[in-house]
Amino acid sequence: MSTTQERLADQRRRQKVKSAQDYIDDRFGSSSFLRSAMDKIFPDHWSFMIGEVAMYCFVVLLITGTYLALFYVPSDQMVVYHGSYAPLDGQTMSKAYESVINISFNVRAGLVMRQVHHWAAVVFMAAIAFHMCRIFFTGAFRKPREVNWTIGLTLLTIVMLEGFSGYSLPDDLLSGTGLRVVYSIVESIPILGRRLAFEIWGGPFPGTELLNRLFVIHEFLFPAAITGLLGAHLAILWRQKHTDFPGPGKTETNIVGSRFWPQYMLKALAMFALTTAVLCLLGGLFQINPIWIYGPYTPYTVSAGSQPDWYVGWLDGSLRLFPHWEFRSFGYEIPNPFFPGILIPGILFTLMYAWPFIDAKIYNDHVPHNLLDRPRDKPFRTAVGVAALSFFFVTTLASASDLLGNNLHISYQRIIEILQYAVFLLPLLSGYIAYRTCLSLQRTGIHPIQKPVGGIIVRTTDGAYHTLGEDHGDHAADDLVHNGNGHGDGNGHGNGHGHGADEDVVAEGSDGELVD
Amino acid sequence: MTSTDDTLFGSSGRHPVDEPTHGGNGHATAPDDDGDALAPGTVRFMEDPLHYGIEHGPWPDDVPHGQNDMHWRYEDDPKGARRAEMRIAACWSLMLIGGLGLAICYATGGQAQIEGACLGIGFAGLGAGLVLWARDLLPGHDVIGSRGGLTHASSEEDRRRMVQSLGRGLEPMARRPFLFKFLGAVGGVFGVALLFPLASLGPRVNGQLGRTSWYPGARAVTEDGQPVKPSDILVNGVATVFPANTGNPSSPANAQDSTILINLGPASSGFEIGKGRQDWYVGALGSNTCIVAFSKICTHAGCPVSLYDVQSHQLVCPCHQSTFDVLQDCKPVFGPAPRNLPQLPLSVDAEGYIIARHDYYEPVGPGYWNRPSAVKQP
Numbered sequence: 001m002s003t004t005q006e007r008l009a010d011q012r013r014r015q016k017v018k019s020a021q022d023y024i025d026d027r028f029g030s031s032s033f034l035r036s037a038m039d040k041i042f043p044d045h046w047s048f049m050i051g052e053v054a055m056y057c058f059v060v061l062l063i064t065g066t067y068l069a070l071f072y073v074p075s076d077q078m079v080v081y082h083g084s085y086a087p088l089d090g091q092t093m094s095k096a097y098e099s100v101i102n103i104s105f106n107v108r109a110g111l112v113m114r115q116v117h118h119w120a121a122v123v124f125m126a127a128i129a130f131h132m133c134r135i136f137f138t139g140a141f142r143k144p145r146e147v148n149w150t151i152g153l154t155l156l157t158i159v160m161l162e163g164f165s166g167y168s169l170p171d172d173l174l175s176g177t178g179l180r181v182v183y184s185i186v187e188s189i190p191i192l193g194r195r196l197a198f199e200i201w202g203g204p205f206p207g208t209e210l211l212n213r214l215f216v217i218h219e220f221l222f223p224a225a226i227t228g229l230l231g232a233h234l235a236i237l238w239r240q241k242h243t244d245f246p247g248p249g250k251t252e253t254n255i256v257g258s259r260f261w262p263q264y265m266l267k268a269l270a271m272f273a274l275t276t277a278v279l280c281l282l283g284g285l286f287q288i289n290p291i292w293i294y295g296p297y298t299p300y301t302v303s304a305g306s307q308p309d310w311y312v313g314w315l316d317g318s319l320r321l322f323p324h325w326e327f328r329s330f331g332y333e334i335p336n337p338f339f340p341g342i343l344i345p346g347i348l349f350t351l352m353y354a355w356p357f358i359d360a361k362i363y364n365d366h367v368p369h370n371l372l373d374r375p376r377d378k379p380f381r382t383a384v385g386v387a388a389l390s391f392f393f394v395t396t397l398a399s400a401s402d403l404l405g406n407n408l409h410i411s412y413q414r415i416i417e418i419l420q421y422a423v424f425l426l427p428l429l430s431g432y433i434a435y436r437t438c439l440s441l442q443r444t445g446i447h448p449i450q451k452p453v454g455g456i457i458v459r460t461t462d463g464a465y466h467t468l469g470e471d472h473g474d475h476a477a478d479d480l481v482h483n484g485n486g487h488g489d490g491n492g493h494g495n496g497h498g499h500g501a502d503e504d505v506v507a508e509g510s511d512g513e514l515v516d
Numbered sequence: 517m518t519s520t521d522d523t524l525f526g527s528s529g530r531h532p533v534d535e536p537t538h539g540g541n542g543h544a545t546a547p548d549d550d551g552d553a554l555a556p557g558t559v560r561f562m563e564d565p566l567h568y569g570i571e572h573g574p575w576p577d578d579v580p581h582g583q584n585d586m587h588w589r590y591e592d593d594p595k596g597a598r599r600a601e602m603r604i605a606a607c608w609s610l611m612l613i614g615g616l617g618l619a620i621c622y623a624t625g626g627q628a629q630i631e632g633a634c635l636g637i638g639f640a641g642l643g644a645g646l647v648l649w650a651r652d653l654l655p656g657h658d659v660i661g662s663r664g665g666l667t668h669a670s671s672e673e674d675r676r677r678m679v680q681s682l683g684r685g686l687e688p689m690a691r692r693p694f695l696f697k698f699l700g701a702v703g704g705v706f707g708v709a710l711l712f713p714l715a716s717l718g719p720r721v722n723g724q725l726g727r728t729s730w731y732p733g734a735r736a737v738t739e740d741g742q743p744v745k746p747s748d749i750l751v752n753g754v755a756t757v758f759p760a761n762t763g764n765p766s767s768p769a770n771a772q773d774s775t776i777l778i779n780l781g782p783a784s785s786g787f788e789i790g791k792g793r794q795d796w797y798v799g800a801l802g803s804n805t806c807i808v809a810f811s812k813i814c815t816h817a818g819c820p821v822s823l824y825d826v827q828s829h830q831l832v833c834p835c836h837q838s839t840f841d842v843l844q845d846c847k848p849v850f851g852p853a854p855r856n857l858p859q860l861p862l863s864v865d866a867e868g869y870i871i872a873r874h875d876y877y878e879p880v881g882p883g884y885w886n887r888p889s890a891v892k893q894p
Contacts, residue, residue, distance in 0.1 A: 041661045078764070108626035112635070115628065144667045177819060181835060184817040184882040194884045198718035205818065206771055209717075241663055253663050254578040259585060259656035266650040273643030277636045284632005300739070300756055300765065300774035300812060302820045304834040319817060319852060320836045326854035326883055335883030336854045337817050368667040402837060412837050413850050 038261035043244040047134045049271060054127035055234075056275040057120045058226065064117040065166075065219070071107055072169065073099035074215035076208065085292055093171075093296035096211050100170040101292055116283030121163045123279060125311040128156050136385050139359070139373035140243045143366065146356035148236045153352055155229050160311055162222040165214045167289070167309055174289075176297025177306050180205060181319070185341035190334050206299055246371045253370070307400055317398030318344055321420050348388075379438035387431035394423045576662040588655040600652035607648060610641025726879025726891045728772045730860060734759035736777065736809070736870045743869040744777065746798050746805050751781030752826040756812060759872065772880055774812040774820060775860050776831070777870065778842055779805060783829055790845045796861040798870055807870065809860040810846045811880040814838055816853040818882045831857070854883070 025031045042048075075095035081088050083098070085105050093101075103110040132152065135141055141149035164182075168175045183205040186197040201207025241255055250256055258264050282288075294303070308316050318340035327334045351358075359381060360366055375382040397404065398419045405412035458466050575581065590597035617634035621627055670678075689696070735743045736757035749755055755777045758765040762773065780787060784797070784806035799805035810831070812820045819835035824842075830849065831840040838853030840846040846857035858880050861873035879887055 039661075041659055044657070078767075108622060109628075109631055111628040112631040116632070116635075144669075177835060180819055181817040187882060187884045190885050192885075194721055194886070195718075198721055199714070200718070202717065203719050204772065239668060249578075249580075249660065251578040252666055253576060254660055255663050256658070256660045259659055261656070262654045263650050263656040266646050266654065270643040270646035270650070273639045273646060277639035277643060280632050280639060281636035282632075284629050284634075284636060298739075298765075299771040300758075300820050300822075302822055302834050304823060306819075306835055316836075322852055324816075324838075324848055324852050324854045328889075331889075332885055333883050333887055334885075335887075336852055337882065340852075368669075370663060370666065402834065413839075416837060416851070 038259065040238075040241075040260040040264075041255045041257045042260060042264045043242050043255060043257035045245060047138075048242060050127055050134060051131040052268065052271055053275050054124055054131055055230065056272045057124035057127060057279065058230065059272065060120045060276055060279050061117060061124060062223065064113045064120065065223075067113050068103060068110075068117055069219055071099060071103045071110065072096070072215070074169070074211045076171065076206075076211050088292060088295070091296060094211070096169065096171040097291070097296045100172070104292060112280075112284050114283075115286075115288050116279050117166075118288045119282040119286070120279045121166060122288070122309060122311075123275075123282075125159060125163055125309075128159060129311070132156060133385070133389070136355070137375040137382060138243070138245070139369065139378060139381065141356045142359065142369045143356075144240055144368045145236075145243070148233060148240070149356050150353055151229055151233050151236070153349070155226060155233065157349065158222055158225050158229070162218060162226065163309060164312055165218040165222065167312075169211065169214055169218060170289075170291045171211060171297050172291035173294040173297050173301065173303060174291070174306055176206070176299075177302050178308050178312070179210070180299070181316070181337075183207075184335075185319075185337045188335040188338035189342060190332075190338065193338075206297075241370070243370055243372050246374075250371060252368075255370075305403055307403070310396065313399035314392050314395040315341065315345060315399075317395035317401075317419075320398045320401055320416060321395065321423055323420075376438040376441040379435045379442075382438050383431040383435040386434035387427035390426045390430040391423060394419055394426050398423070579660050579662050583659060585657075585659045586655045589652045597653060600648065604645045604648045604653075607641045607645035610644075611638045614638025614641065726876075726888055728759075728875055728880060729762040729770055730759045730773060730775075730872045730875040732872065732874050733865070734762070734872045735865065736760070736775065736862075736872065739765050745868050746779075746807055746864065746870060749777055749779040749805075749807060751779055751804050752783075752824075754778050754824045756820075756822075757809070757870075772813065775809050776812045776821065776824075777807055777809050778824065778831075779807050780829065780842065781806065783843065784808075786843050788844050790859065793845075793859060793861070795863070796859060796873070798862045798864055807862065808842065809862050809870075809872075810840075810842070810857040811860065811876060812857075813881040814853055815848070815855040815857060815880075815882060816851070821857065 021031060073095045077095045078092050079095055079098055081091050081093055081098055081101070083089075083101060083106065085101055088101065100114070103114055105111070135149065135152070164178070168179050183197055183201060186200065187193045189196060198204070200210070200213065202209030202213075242257075244250055244255060244257075258267070295301075307313065319337060322336065322340035322344075324336065325339065326336045362380065363378070373381075375385075398416065401415045401419065402412050404410075405415045408415070460466065590600055614634045614637040618631060618638070621630045621634060737743050737760045738755060738757055741760070743760065744755060744757060757775050757777055758770060758773050763770055765774070779799075781804055782802055784799075785802035787797075787801060787806070787808070789796075796808070798807040810821075812822065814821050814833040814835065816833065816836055816838045819833050821831045821833045821838070821840065823832040823834055824830075825832060829842045831842055831846065832838070833851070833853065836852050838851035839849050840853065840857050841849045845859065848854065848856065858876045858878040860876055863871050863873045865871045875891065877891055878889070879891055
């Protein structure tokens with residue numbers, strides 16, 4: 001087939017690869033690791049890409065963020081604006097706000113970088129949330145992956161704080177109002193709160209130090225923490241390998257998919273490029289956070305329709321929905337924002353951290369799993385997840401109660417009262433519906449792991465045998481769970497066990513054709 | 517890693533699977549233990565499809581034999597491969613368009629929409645081309661390999677040895693309980709001392725909790741520093757004011773001072789005057805001038821309570837919709853705010869400008885742990 005020239009080129013290429021490999025391997029002895037890395041198999045399922053999208057958003061954030069940091073001035077020193085944006089001419093504003101206005105209007109490509117950065121943050125949080133839903137509903141957090149669940153949850157928390165701190169840096173009216181609320185929440189912590197707020201803000205609100213500190217936190221501390229935790233998250237993933245959905249040919253001890261090199265690597269790069277493409281289009285074509293419209297922050301003004309970015313909405317909504325309770329005795333009080341701002345999120349996050357362990361208790365399941373659950377097969381877990389999502393939905397909706405009221409022509413009081421009921425009823429109702437739906441889906445759908453595998457041999461009435469179909473699958477996972485061992489005996493002739501194989505239909509184990 | 521592994525799979529020890537694993541229920545094999553019988557110097561590169569070392573050791577039953585992971589989509593279709601190549605090149609040429617567009621746009625002054633679109637087109641072309649390249653022209657999909665066991669748990673033997681190694685240090689340490697306790701005590705002291713620099717972050721919470729800059733006789737001035745006469749505020753009009761001569765209203769020191777003046781007008785006949793507050797308003801009840809002043813800082817989360825509904829005489833906080841009934845001494849009638857907005861006692865000075873008789877008697881703003889119920893006056 002190949003010509004002499006091609007063969008020669010092939011030879012030369014080998015020579016080059018060989019000498020490069022020798023150079024590296026002589027120094028690091030890396031060939032065996034690299035070989036195993038390149039041969040590593042990653043399962044192909046679109047839902048495994050969501051976490052990757054989050055990671056690529058982070059990369060985009062690092063790049064655009066570094067660019068923005070070169071122009072941003074973290075100073076609350078007041079200046080009078082005389083720049084190119086005429087509507088703000090003559091206004092008193094902080095240097096921080098002025099610098100963001102300059103990034104938006106005077107720095108070439110500054111606005112697109114700023115908007116890509118903001119969109120990337122919004123999409124980052126969304127990707128993390130979807131990724132977490134996928135992990136939750138399919139039981140991917142089960143043994144041996146509980147620790148990675150807690151790392152992931154810590155990442156979620158830090159990314160949320162990172163997002164909020166970045167949102168606050170421009171010192172515009174909207175974000176300043178958000179900071180005012182956060183100050184009150186911090187201040188509401190019993191005993192320590194006021195001290196803590198003073199430490200963070202450098203005094204009573206609005207403080208004198210916050211922008212400096214947010215800058216350090218947003219540019220250095222949190223990104224470093226995210227990078228470190230993400231590294232750990234991926235290292236553990238690499239070591240434990242991906243989970244996979246059950247299906248023909250898939251067992252607890254094998255893995256079906258594409259090799260890291262070249263398939264997965266190229267597709268991962270492609271995913272990075274495509275994520276970046278979407279973020280650039282969003283950042284270029286869809287305006288986000290137009291701080292020049294909001295104006296600079298002053299402690300005594302605010303505009304109606306103050307909504308935070310979507311991932312903080314649920315906290316803001318909780319603050320709106322919580323009744324006007326405040327507890328005071330012996331001269332000390334627990335202020336109102338403590339309950340919806342600290343206590344409820346605290347309880348929710350504790351439950352989320354504890355979920356893998358609660359789940360193991362509920363299902364009395366302490367063996368390792370590599371194959372995922374289908375949500376319908378764990379109705380209670382699915383119901384809990386759906387209920388949590390609808391709680392999130394209602395509280396997020398509540399954060400827009402004023403806008404909802406205006407648009408629906410209902411008074412904001414009614415909207416809030418309705419949502420106060422809904423925040424209890426909707427999770428219960430949707431959880432119940434999810435539970436029933438799971439049960440009825442269980443009755444109708446066939447679990448892929450229970451699909452007959454191997455060839456099915458049918459004996460006809462006259463005693464003849466026919467093979468009905470053939471595939472390489474086996475459904476021996478159930479046996480494997482109990483053996484806890486990929487090389488156990490249960491493999492390969494699993495079908496026929498316990499799912500009503502007819503007397504006349506027997507399954508042929510795949511052993512015969514596989515073992516040499 | 518260990519010779520135990522070799523005995524399981526034979527001396528060449530090659531794990532039968534593509535993915536060298538690092539232990540797994542005792543069936544582990546070493547990653548560096550690769551039994552490829554290739555002569556030294558032979559490059560194994562695009563030669564043979566991996567055959568998973570059939571000749572060595574037990575084969576996991578869930579990994580089929582004889583997979584060809586060198587297969588690619590248009591392997592047997594040179595024309596199709598050529599077309600695929602063209603498709604990929606077409607995708608990548610978008611990078612050229614995007615790049616040139618971006619450069620021209622930037623050089624001619626920049627425009628955010630065009631820049632974003634050019635960047636988007638370029639990256640989309642790159643990504644699409646890479647996907648097609650991997651899908652159509654490169655091998656390595658649909659491979660089945662072994663995980664090398666259900667988990668990567670080490671063998672009992674390995675665990676025992678690890679504990680042994682740990683014990684090498686731990687046991688002699690545990691024989692010196694005094695040192696442990698001493699280190700704990702001294703380290704505790706030292707650790708607390710290390711935290712001291714953190715206190716530099718914020719000033720001490722000062723003793724005058726809940727005070728604002730309002731002082732007896734302070735003129736109420738707008739944000740431009742203009743003093744306000746009762747006649748300046750029309751019926752149902754509101755104004756945000758600050759104490760005069762206390763600095764810039766935007767400055768952090770004055771953030772607690774913002775106060776809202778409301779001319780209730782004739783509706784003030786229904787104004788419920790708080791105990792001991794008979795002379796806290798300016799003007800006359802029921803007349804066209806009856807001005808009251810309340811703190812503008814919401815008692816819920818500190819937002820400025822800046823919406824005034826002239827129909828119901830309610831103040832609404834735009835942040836969380838706490839609603840205060842001005843006629844009822846700014847009692848919270850809806851929303852999460854737990855307390856009334858504190859009232860500022862008003863008067864008029866000799867020149868007819870509105871002044872404060874006094875600072876607020878209650879702390880303004882949201883609650884905190886040791887918030888006093890009344891402000892101690894200096």
